[in-house]
Amino acid sequence: MSSDLTFIGLFLQASFVVQLVMMLLISVSIASWAFIFQRQKALSGARNEMKNFEDDFWSGADLNRLYQNLSAEEQVSGMGHIFCAGFKEFVRLRKSNTNPNIVVDGTYRAMRVALSREVDSLESRLSFLATAGSISPYIGLFGTVWGIMNAFIALGEVQQATLSMVAPGIAEALIATAIGLFAAIPAVIAYNRFSHQVEKLENSYVNFMEEFSAILQRQAHASQQSA
Numbered sequence: 141m142s143s144d145l146t147f148i149g150l151f152l153q154a155s156f157v158v159q160l161v162m163m164l165l166i167s168v169s170i171a172s173w174a175f176i177f178q179r180q181k182a183l184s185g186a187r188n189e190m191k192n193f194e195d196d197f198w199s200g201a202d203l204n205r206l207y208q209n210l211s212a213e214e215q216v217s218g219m220g221h222i223f224c225a226g227f228k229e230f231v232r233l234r235k236s237n238t239n240p241n242i243v244v245d246g247t248y249r250a251m252r253v254a255l256s257r258e259v260d261s262l263e264s265r266l267s268f269l270a271t272a273g274s275i276s277p278y279i280g281l282f283g284t285v286w287g288i289m290n291a292f293i294a295l296g297e298v299q300q301a302t303l304s305m306v307a308p309g310i311a312e313a314l315i316a317t318a319i320g321l322f323a324a325i326p327a328v329i330a331y332n333r334f335s336h337q338v339e340k341l342e343n344s345y346v347n348f349m350e351e352f353s354a355i356l357q358r359q360a361h362a363s364q365q366s367a
Contacts (some may be wrong), residue, residue: 162282240360280320287313
């Protein structure tokens with residue numbers, strides 16, 4: 141048995157099953173890092189978008205003008221999307237209903253639907269990171285058990301066992317566990333971090349919905365009294 145203990149050497153010496161496990165874990169790790177960078181960019185963009193929208197909204201700008209400006213954009217997301225969904229429904233219902241409670245309730249339901257879509261978008265790929273973080277160590281452990289089993293089977297076929305004969309087989313088996321941990325640890329850390337960020341954004345969206353609903357309710361009651 142060769143004593144090449146480099147990563148490439150161990151990979152080439154490993155059995156087909158262990159090689160398959162290693163390649164699978166490396167692929168999972170690459171995909172995880174790609175999704176980590178993608179989610180980091182998306183969540184950072186969502187926070188910036190929320191800050192910019194809140195600055196515009198609470199600056200006292202006319203709601204109709206704000207809605208028209210957002211509607212003119214190619215793509216509206218985050219808090220802006222929730223605002224547009226709610227304001228559009230508010231205008232539509234106010235034309236056909238005089239009961240302010242019905243108008244506000246319908247507006248709030250429209251914003252809840254928009255909120256659900258935004259949260260789904262923010263949580264995109266997080267399930268992959270959770271799955272990668274939970275199963276990668278077990279896949280690596282499977283490769284380790286398989287590799288050690290083959291090493292001992294090969295050891296039983298020789299008359300005299302030495303450490304130099306055992307070491308390569310054990311090393312190529314253990315490296316599968318190492319790769320599994322390398323794939324799992326960043327995925328778990330990223331999943332926990334991103335889940336916390338999504339939760340904070342969702343709470344901010346819900347708080348905005350409550351505040352915006354209160355503003356629209358005052359407008360609806362004012363319109364009814366002036367009618």
